[in-house]
Amino acid sequence: MSERIENALRDIWMKLEIGEKATVDEKLLEELESEGLVSVRSGELELTEEGRRRAEKIVRLHRLAERLLADILGIQEVEEHACRFEHLIDDEAEEAICTLLGHPKFCPHGRKIPQGKCCRINEVEVEKVIYKLSELSPGDVAEIKYIIADDRETRALISSGIIPGVEIRVIRVYPAFVIQIENTQFALDKNIANTIYVVKRAR
Amino acid sequence: MECHGVNPEIPGKIRVALVGNPNVGKSALFYALTGKYATISNYPGTTVDIAVAKMENFTIIDTPGMNSLVPVTAEEEVARRLMEDADIIVHVVDAKNIKRALPFTLQLIEAGFNVILVLNAVDEAESLGIEIDEKKLSERISIPVVKTVATEKRGIGNLKEEIRKCAGRKMSKTKVIQFSETIEKLISEIETLIKGEYRISRRMISVLLLLRDPEIKKLLEGEENYEIILEKASSPALPYEVMKEIYENAERILEDVVIKKEVPHSFLRKFGELSLNPVFGIPLSLLSLAFIYLLAGYVGAQILVDFIETWFENNVNSIVNGILLQYVPNYWIRELIGGEYGVVTLGLRYAIAIIFPIVTTFFIAFSILEDSGLLPRTAYLLDGLFKKIGMSGRAVIPLLLGTGCGTMAVIVTRILESWKERVIATILLAVGIPCSAQLGVMLGIAPDFKALLIWLGVVSSVLIIAGYLSSKVIPGPSPMFFIEIPPIRIPKIKNIFYKTVSRLEWYFKEVLPIFILISVAIWIGRITGVFDLIVAGLSVPVTAIGLPESTSEVFLYGFFRRDYGAAGLFDLATKGAMSYSQIVVAMVALTLFVPCVAQFTIICKERGIRWGVAVFILSVVIAFAVGALTALMLGVI
Numbered sequence: 001m002s003e004r005i006e007n008a009l010r011d012i013w014m015k016l017e018i019g020e021k022a023t024v025d026e027k028l029l030e031e032l033e034s035e036g037l038v039s040v041r042s043g044e045l046e047l048t049e050e051g052r053r054r055a056e057k058i059v060r061l062h063r064l065a066e067r068l069l070a071d072i073l074g075i076q077e078v079e080e081h082a083c084r085f086e087h088l089i090d091d092e093a094e095e096a097i098c099t100l101l102g103h104p105k106f107c108p109h110g111r112k113i114p115q116g117k118c119c120r121i122n123e124v125e126v127e128k129v130i131y132k133l134s135e136l137s138p139g140d141v142a143e144i145k146y147i148i149a150d151d152r153e154t155r156a157l158i159s160s161g162i163i164p165g166v167e168i169r170v171i172r173v174y175p176a177f178v179i180q181i182e183n184t185q186f187a188l189d190k191n192i193a194n195t196i197y198v199v200k201r202a203r
Numbered sequence: 204m205e206c207h208g209v210n211p212e213i214p215g216k217i218r219v220a221l222v223g224n225p226n227v228g229k230s231a232l233f234y235a236l237t238g239k240y241a242t243i244s245n246y247p248g249t250t251v252d253i254a255v256a257k258m259e260n261f262t263i264i265d266t267p268g269m270n271s272l273v274p275v276t277a278e279e280e281v282a283r284r285l286m287e288d289a290d291i292i293v294h295v296v297d298a299k300n301i302k303r304a305l306p307f308t309l310q311l312i313e314a315g316f317n318v319i320l321v322l323n324a325v326d327e328a329e330s331l332g333i334e335i336d337e338k339k340l341s342e343r344i345s346i347p348v349v350k351t352v353a354t355e356k357r358g359i360g361n362l363k364e365e366i367r368k369c370a371g372r373k374m375s376k377t378k379v380i381q382f383s384e385t386i387e388k389l390i391s392e393i394e395t396l397i398k399g400e401y402r403i404s405r406r407m408i409s410v411l412l413l414l415r416d417p418e419i420k421k422l423l424e425g426e427e428n429y430e431i432i433l434e435k436a437s438s439p440a441l442p443y444e445v446m447k448e449i450y451e452n453a454e455r456i457l458e459d460v461v462i463k464k465e466v467p468h469s470f471l472r473k474f475g476e477l478s479l480n481p482v483f484g485i486p487l488s489l490l491s492l493a494f495i496y497l498l499a500g501y502v503g504a505q506i507l508v509d510f511i512e513t514w515f516e517n518n519v520n521s522i523v524n525g526i527l528l529q530y531v532p533n534y535w536i537r538e539l540i541g542g543e544y545g546v547v548t549l550g551l552r553y554a555i556a557i558i559f560p561i562v563t564t565f566f567i568a569f570s571i572l573e574d575s576g577l578l579p580r581t582a583y584l585l586d587g588l589f590k591k592i593g594m595s596g597r598a599v600i601p602l603l604l605g606t607g608c609g610t611m612a613v614i615v616t617r618i619l620e621s622w623k624e625r626v627i628a629t630i631l632l633a634v635g636i637p638c639s640a641q642l643g644v645m646l647g648i649a650p651d652f653k654a655l656l657i658w659l660g661v662v663s664s665v666l667i668i669a670g671y672l673s674s675k676v677i678p679g680p681s682p683m684f685f686i687e688i689p690p691i692r693i694p695k696i697k698n699i700f701y702k703t704v705s706r707l708e709w710y711f712k713e714v715l716p717i718f719i720l721i722s723v724a725i726w727i728g729r730i731t732g733v734f735d736l737i738v739a740g741l742s743v744p745v746t747a748i749g750l751p752e753s754t755s756e757v758f759l760y761g762f763f764r765r766d767y768g769a770a771g772l773f774d775l776a777t778k779g780a781m782s783y784s785q786i787v788v789a790m791v792a793l794t795l796f797v798p799c800v801a802q803f804t805i806i807c808k809e810r811g812i813r814w815g816v817a818v819f820i821l822s823v824v825i826a827f828a829v830g831a832l833t834a835l836m837l838g839v840i
Contacts, residue, residue: 076383077385108444146443147443151415151417152620152621152680152683153683153685154415154442154443155273155414155415155416155442156620156683156685157443157685158271158273158414158442158443158446159269159270159271159273160270160303160685160687161270161303161306161450163443163446163447163450164443164444164447165447165450165451166450171476171479172479172480174481175481175583175584175586175587176583176586176587176596176684178479178583178688181303182299182300182302182303183299183300183331183333184300184303184687185475185687185688186685186686186687186688187479187579187582187583187586187596187684187685187686187688188684188685188686189586189590189595189683189684189685191681191683192683192684192685
């Protein structure tokens with residue numbers, strides 16, 4: 001499948017995801033229809049079963065690429081790079097990247113990453129790089145990479161300076177988690193510790 | 204939002220608000236500047252009321268702790284409101300945490316406030332090997348920076364001087380935060396859509412919108428472009444990414460401003476870490492509780508009350524009654540002032556001879572625990588247990604305070620993060636947490652240790668069941684536990700003294716008039732015969748649980764002051780009017796019976812009249828139902 005078709009499928013999927021109307025130019029529409037990937041019903045563009053499957057896959061690759069670029073490589077403007085990178089990832093690499101990142105559920109922009117087979121069976125064979133704070137042990141030092149919390153938790157965390165890029169040291173994990181940032185210690189429960197994703201540093 | 208007990212329209216020529224994180228020494232600084240002491244706290248968010256005092260022609264306002272411009276708790280919302288009304292903002296930061304605190308300073312500057320940055324507790328920072336070049340920092344952020352040690356009044360002269368200089372200064376539109384291109388573009392787009400005039404700069408309003416601040420959304424509700432603004436603000440930029448950029452700016456500014464040298468860990472720091480280990484921390488917490496009990500329950504409620512009450516009875520009551528008998532022929536007028544329930548013989552006697560020694564000793568013990576940093580550690584250790592009854596470990600603070608005074612504890616439930624937690628804590632405080640005065644009387648009344656154990660077992664079971672059921676029935680998100688653990692510090696006697704005095708001042712202002720009113724209410728009730736009717740009504744459930752009819756009066760008066768009810772019980776028990784088992788049943792029922800009138804009023808004020816009434820009815824039902832069960836268990840009925 002050409003990059004152009006893949007990009008078109010991805011854009012249509014993302015438009016439909018947020019409940020908006022998807023549009024493509026006539027020539028592309030003909031091409032997509034002839035390959036059985038889209039259909040037009042009452043003037044609205046829809047993905048066929050096959051189209052949806054392929055679009056979901058490319059969206060997943062795009063968002064995994066974004067996560068990889070942002071979290072592991074530390075690149076800030078990930079969009080453009082991810083657009084090129086997504087087309088280069090094969091099935092094996094996809095699963096390895098997903099497992100490496102700890103089967104992330106959201107992209108750096110907060111959008112959902114469609115699940116792959118590896119997420120459903122929760123593979124952990126490749127050594128993880130991204131951990132939840134709740135998976136660390138006392139004495140571990142780590143850098144916060146991203147936080148997936150609800151608004152109320154996010155506000156509490158960011159207003160205390162618990163944000164990506166900050167280095168933390170785990171002091172205790174029981175009965176609640178205690179972490180140290182600079183010269184301040186915070187105690188937090190497991191639910192919050194589950195929302196903070198980190199990369200371990202050498203102790 | 205209502206600002207309890209304080210008029211947000213604070214009078215005074217130039218208003219100076221002290222703002223900053225909890226535990227940075229704002230209240231100590233307030234005292235150093237004004238000579239008045241506000242309640243200082245060693246755990247987040249407990250400045251019970253907002254303190255206001257004069258310094259020359261400035262009005263200094265001590266606000267509750269807040270971590271950033273984005274409020275999380277109700278108290279932080281109050282703090283932000285007060286801040287928006289101020290002419291000068293003194294941002295107080297803990298010098299050793301300057302890296303985490305500076306982002307907030309930057310936000311304050313960007314918001315357009317007239318800011319002074321105070322680096323407090325520089326002595327602690329220096330002991331950790333942290334040196335800060337305040338002149339360089341001041342140049343970089345274009346605002347005055349002052350170093351202080353508030354508890355020792357170091358640097359206060361300089362701060363006063365800077366406050367005087369800052370009066371009337373107009374803030375130039377300094378841009379101290381430079382965001383990435385994408386976020387800057389988004390901010391300027393939102394900025395141009397905002398048309399109204401606000402106290403906070405449009406740029407900062409846009410940043411706060413990107414940080415998903417619900418208060419700012421409310422502020423903009425009248426904007427013609429409201430919908431488009433919200434749409435723009437719900438952009439892909441996540442709140443923590445925006446905050447991360449603010450932190451990166453702070454880090455850049457602090458480059459070669461902060462120099463860190465390695466120093467060996469102090470004993471207190473090691474002790475602080477050790478106290479987080481349950482093996483060491485749980486016994487330490489139990490010792491803290493025992494310490495509170497020893498000071499308030501034993502020294503206060505038993506030794507001091509005995510001493511002062513005897514003195515009061517002999518020197519005040521007898522003289523007042525003597526004078527009344529001699530000069531006032533009318534029985535009812537004599538009863539208003541003296542007799543058994545008079546303004547002096549009951550109201551003043553209670554306030555001065557019973558409550559005063561108990562709350563004083565309790566406040567001393569509590570202040571020591573607060574200042575030492577042990578309270579948040581207890582909250583951390585108990586979080587798992589509290590989660591089972593729908594609250595986070597933080598709830599230990601109001602509940603513990605409830606064993607001192609339930610009324611004050613209901614106010615302190617404000618530190619709890621969600622509405623659901625605040626309601627559950629209020630219910631538990633009203634239903635089953637005995638106040639220190641009541642605890643003292645219960646301990647005195649219990650015929651033996653076994654009776655005390657039965658009472659404790661029944662009341663604790665009711666608390667756990669009530670908490671568990673409330674957590675299931677009351678809607679709302681599950682509790683979240685997140686608390687800053689301050690370092691272990693050795694409390695300073697001077698601080699404990701001023702803190703206790705200021706709390707007592709607050710307590711008497713609130714409580715003494717209530718005592719007087721109670722005496723008058725009892726007097727009116729007796730004259731009109733209303734009390735007799737209520738007592739007759741109450742005698743039905745009271746006798747149903749196997750207690751003598753005379754106990755009904757005790758229950759009614761217990762509503763006016765819980766401990767008064769308990770004291771009435773004490774009289775009946777010593778007169779031999781009740782059997783061993785009846786005393787235990789009465790102890791249980793009276794502990795669980797409705798909160799006193801002061802607490803009831805505060806519940807209505809804090810949670811609304813509907814909740815006040817609901818809690819009242821719930822207490823009556825629980826008290827008599829559990830009383831009946833206990834009576835059955837002990838063979839009373």
